[in-house]
Amino acid sequence: MRFPQDAPPPLILLVDDQSVTFRMLERLFRGEQWARLAYCQDPAEALQQIQTLQPMTVLVDLFMPVVDGLTLLSQIRAIPELNDLPVVMLSSEESPQTKAQAFEMGATDYLIKLPERIELLARLKSLVGFRQAARDLRESESRYQLLYAGLRDAVFIAQLESGEILDCNPEAERLTGRSHEALIGAPITQLHPAEEIGAADAPTFLERLLRGEQAGELSVAAPSSDAARYVDITAIPFEQGCQKRALLIYRDVSERHAAQQTLERQVTWRTAELSDALQKLGSEMEERKLAQAASAVAQSRYQELFNNLSLGVAVYRAVGDGADFQFVDFNPAAARLEGVSRDEVIGKSVLICFPGVKSFGLFDVFVRVWRSGMPEQHPISLYHDERVHAWRENYVYKLPSGELVAVYQDLTAQKRAEEDLLASRDAVQKRLADQQQVCQALQQALPGALAILDSGGVVMSANAAFAAQLGRDMARIIGQSIDSLLDLGAAKAYQQARTRLSPEHPAERFGDGERFDGAPDWMLRAVYAQDGRVIELLLMGGPDA
Incomplete structure (x- = not known):
């Protein structure tokens, strides 16, 4: 059992009108450092x-x-924050009916004191x-959900x-224009036009994404009249x-897609x-004058777009048949990203200004695009040299003039x-695994028969x-x-008990007091999710059922 190092030992609270019980409990805990005792x-x-001291067990x-004890138990369970507080009933009475009533009202355990x-x-x-x-798991899940919901x-x-889509964050709803309810259960291929992904069904499309075979940008069409959005997908x-x-x-x-199209149109x-x-x-003179005027207008419009674009844009000229590339232009956004001024790079080699460009893989993309004329995307990769250490994603294409952008x-x-x-x-997965180990240990430690x-x-786990x-081997039960x-007879009684369960009545005894399978009555308890679904069933048998 592990607890936060800086926190005091967990508190166990005894509620009993007879102080002699607390004195006996103190003697039993003598020498135990893992918990503290409190008495009411x-x-x-x-x-x-309970609400003031916040004990770990009562x-x-x-x-x-x-x-009385059962009234106090019902008061505790009526408070949502205390639903998972372990409550152990103490009594000198060993009546099966009293025990059953206590468990039905939410008691965690019942001990003869x-x-x-x-x-x-x-x-x-x-x-x-x-x-x-359970508390640690909730805190971990809360941090996970905050991060999950806050991603851009x-x-x-x-x-x-x-x-099928099992879950998505709020940004997914904004991107697709669909509600969370509309997305859950829908095939992932429903987000993309059929002409972009071919005739592939949803599982095949996912496999292609995982193998990196579905490269390039894909559009996501919103159900309204909004324009399609373009995305890169990491699987x-x-x-x-x-x-x-x-x-x-x-x-x-x-934005990058629109910028590329705008630049190409320009x-x-x-x-x-x-x-x-x-x-x-x-005339040749008039032609030259008008051409210069048209070029000046176009250059003015182009430069305005170039200077105000939020994405980094660099223009290169090939040198030595593609052996090197020199900077021709460098927009303000690129200067901000790289921490250099435009004057520091114009006319200089990309190999000198960014010595890590070859190991980064972008230089090879420059060579291929310059020779083939086909645009190419350089996927998200980590660029680093003595000055820059950052993740970059590049899209490279060749202008009719032969320059690279x-x-x-x-x-x-x-x-x-x-x-x-x-x-x-x-x-979160480690917390779940740790919690499962704790549950299995607790399940095996219980004296009565218990199956989950x-x-x-279907039996997921059971104790010895x-x-x-x-009278069966464990391997033939799970x-x-x-x-x-x-x-x-027992199976029929179990099915009848199962149909009587509800969130308001989560526990049901069955067996009619007659022994079957070598055991007396059984207790069937359902664990419900917030939406009313049954998460799992606990089947308890034996003298304490």
Whole structure:
């Protein structure tokens, strides 16, 4: 059992009108440093004491004047913040009906006071440890959700087998123009036009993304009349439980896409206007004058766009048949990103100004685009030299003049956010694994038979007492339907009890008091999600059921 190093030991509160019980409890805890004890003699003040002291576990005497133990238990469970507080009922009465009533009202355990020291300490350690693990998990999930919801990129989690969207962040809703409810359960291919992804179904599309075969920009069409958005997609596989899933990060590159199209239209416009002017001029002198005037106008418009674009833009001229490239132009956004002035780079070699460009891989892209004339995207990569250490994404194309244009953006902040998201996801999965180990240890430590079923009645885990009670090997229990493990009468009673469960009535005893499978009555308890779905079922058997 591990707790924060700077925090005091967890507090266990006893509510009992007889102080002798507290003195006995103090003797049992003598020499134990892992927990502190507190005592409330007046049950009428117990609820206020619980909210003030915030104990990790509460021991409540069943029979007390004015406010009895079951009444106090119902008051505790009526407060949402205390729903997961372990409450252990103490009583000298061992009535099965009283025990059943206590468990139905939300009791965590029921002890005949006071049990042997070893048993009492073991049970309390398990309950306190389980509560601490649940608290740590909630805090980790809260940090994960804050990071997940705050990302500037759209994030989707999809099922690999079906290609369906399982979850998405608020930015995904903004990007697609769809609500969270409309996105959940939809195939990921529904976000993209069919002509861009071909005839691939959703699982095939996901596999292509993970293998890097679906390269380049894709458009995301909103259901309204809004213009389509263009995205680059990063796909990361991971496993959650036994399910294979994909984390998809959609980065909105619509501004870059629009800037590229605008620049290309500007170049085409300039070329066409100059050509028309040359055809219309009658004399060489007039042709030169008009061409210069047209060029000046076009250059003015081009320069205004070039200077005000938020993305970095650099223009290069090839030297020595592509052996090097010199800067021809460098817009203000690029100067801000790189921390240099325009005058420091114009006319100089890219190899001198940015010595890491070859190891970065961008120089090879320059050579290929200059020789082939085909535009090429250089994916997100880490550039570093003695001056710069940042994540960059480049799009390179060749102008009709033979010059190269590189449009790029700094993605360092987004990359760090992605790394934080993955680190948070790993922490949550580790917390879940730790919590599962605690639950399994607690399950095996319980003296009575206990099995955990999924919502369909399949046994996910069970303790040794449950296997012994059914007279079966553990290997032949896990993964089997509970109906197949019980005899016909017991299975029918289980199904009837199952149909009677509801969020307002989560527990049901069945068996009619007759023994079957070598055991007396069983208690079936359902665990519900906030939306009313059954998460899992607890089947408890034996004398304490």
